[in-house]
Amino acid sequence: MTQADRWMLPEGIAEILPADAQGIETLRRRLLDLYHRWGYELVIPPMVEFTDSLLIGMGRDIDLSTFKVTDQLSGRTLGIRADITPQAARIDAHSFPRAGANRLCYAGQVLHTRPRSVNGSRAPIQIGAELYGVDSLAADIEVISLMLETLLVAGVERIHLDLGHVAIYRSLAEAAGLDAERREALFALLQSKAAADIHRWVAENIEDPRSAQWLRALPDLAGGIDCLARARDIFADAPPALEAALADLQRCADALARRYPAVELFFDLSEVRGYDYETGLVFAAYTPGHGQALANGGRYNGIGSVFGRERPATGFSTDLVALNQLGSGFWEEGGAILAPDSDEDTLWQVVERLRSEGEVVIAALADGAESEVRARCDRELVKRDGSWVVQPRG
Numbered sequence: 001m002t003q004a005d006r007w008m009l010p011e012g013i014a015e016i017l018p019a020d021a022q023g024i025e026t027l028r029r030r031l032l033d034l035y036h037r038w039g040y041e042l043v044i045p046p047m048v049e050f051t052d053s054l055l056i057g058m059g060r061d062i063d064l065s066t067f068k069v070t071d072q073l074s075g076r077t078l079g080i081r082a083d084i085t086p087q088a089a090r091i092d093a094h095s096f097p098r099a100g101a102n103r104l105c106y107a108g109q110v111l112h113t114r115p116r117s118v119n120g121s122r123a124p125i126q127i128g129a130e131l132y133g134v135d136s137l138a139a140d141i142e143v144i145s146l147m148l149e150t151l152l153v154a155g156v157e158r159i160h161l162d163l164g165h166v167a168i169y170r171s172l173a174e175a176a177g178l179d180a181e182r183r184e185a186l187f188a189l190l191q192s193k194a195a196a197d198i199h200r201w202v203a204e205n206i207e208d209p210r211s212a213q214w215l216r217a218l219p220d221l222a223g224g225i226d227c228l229a230r231a232r233d234i235f236a237d238a239p240p241a242l243e244a245a246l247a248d249l250q251r252c253a254d255a256l257a258r259r260y261p262a263v264e265l266f267f268d269l270s271e272v273r274g275y276d277y278e279t280g281l282v283f284a285a286y287t288p289g290h291g292q293a294l295a296n297g298g299r300y301n302g303i304g305s306v307f308g309r310e311r312p313a314t315g316f317s318t319d320l321v322a323l324n325q326l327g328s329g330f331w332e333e334g335g336a337i338l339a340p341d342s343d344e345d346t347l348w349q350v351v352e353r354l355r356s357e358g359e360v361v362i363a364a365l366a367d368g369a370e371s372e373v374r375a376r377c378d379r380e381l382v383k384r385d386g387s388w389v390v391q392p393r394g
Contacts, residue, residue: 012115012122016321024125024324028107030153031127031320038146040105040129043096045087047080047108053090054079056306062086065112080111084126085315086303092132092311093304101139102132102311107320117292121321128297128317132304135312137248140281140299141255147295147316148260151285155327156294160264160286163252164271165245166278166298172218175239176211186215190272195219214238221269225253231269248281273298283316290326294318335378336360337390350381350388 009015016024032042048069055063065082081087084106092102107127115122129146131139144161151159169190173183182205189198199216206212217234221227228250235242253265271282273296280299287294297316304311339351341364351361361381362373380393 010122012112012120014121014123020321020324024320027154027324027327028125028127028320031150032105032107034149034153035105035129035146038103038129038142040103040146043088043091043104043106044108045081045084045091045106048078049081049087051077051079053307054081054086056086065114065116067111067113082110082112083317084108084110084128085130085300085317088130088315089132089300089303089311089313090307092130092313093307093309097309098133101134103129104132105129120292121319124319125321126317127320128315130313130315132311132313134314135301137251137281139312140248140314141252143297143314143316144252144256144281144283145259147283147285147297147318148256148263150316150318151287151294151323154323156287156323158264158287159260159262160266160288161256162266162268162271162284162286162293163249164268164273164282165249166272166280166282167241167245168269169218169272171239171242171245172211172214176206176208176215187272190219190270193219193270210237218270222267225265225267227267227269228253245280252281281314287326290322292322294322294326334360336362336376338374338377338380338393339363340381341365347381347388354390 036042050071051066051068055066062083067080067082069078069080070076071078088104088106092098092104096102096104105128107125109123110126112122112124127150129143131143148159148161169187173186178186186198186201186205189201198219202212202215206215214235221231221234228246231246232243235246249267253267256263256265273282273284278298279301282296282298284293284296286292295316295318297314299312299314301312302310303313337354337359339347339361351363354361362377364373374393378393379390381388382391383389384391
């Protein structure tokens, strides 16, 4: 092994140096304070858990993203978390149960076996909030609003919000009588947004003319608020669950437009992200110039059933590192005060007082290389008339 091999990090794994680390930590504190003001209580789940609980209920993707190791104490398989959401669901169902609404938030690093985007990190710092125990549109709107507040606090100036509803595809698949294999095939085509391939597949697999018409129309139902009106016309005699989903999207859009008029709303009625575990509204936030979603979430009722307590749930998450990079920036390193190399008690007392007031005070060390330390300091402590005072450095 060469010396270079010793300091190289695995692909997709990065260290965070002081300037970025301070900005990320400041943002983390501000966001957790925001969630606290909204009534969300902080939980800190462990980095590893038994895969029996960590991988249940969130779909196949989370299984593929999870590093697995063998526990030397029990011999069972452990997973290094790739998503904190299932851990929060376990906490709500078992560790911290409540009869009604339970608002939880979290912040911590997760680890992915592969990056989720080109040049993406395999070790993002995930922060988010989950609302359990309330199966209502008001809860969804609260969570989406908190997600938008998160981006605004981070300094993201332009927000594009995508809204969809899993019940739309689920209702159409059920009405068409699709078995599991054909649902998976159509699911894959909808994910690729390949309209021509979808039309061809529908022609070859769907006999009912009405279901075929609905499924062919689905990929084209994307755009602004007008696409909801078009969908109501196309699905006029569709199953009640689909009509309810369109009504929820309309009410959600109306509420968000009043609260956040500067946020651009976009609807994609063929959205199937999270279809295997999400059950209602799904949403994602974007900003121009950044191809991946900044934050996303949705409703995932019933995940707690694997822990013995089925609960309605909705939530969102985002990556602190990405937010810190894309936000307008609100943390700037202030100056520091240089304290001379002295063991005088009165100097120590002055330094302690300044630090307690929030000042950065760096002690000069006689044997240290002080050039970089001195460059950070715009002021210094000097003794004048028997007292230690702070003055600008010349």
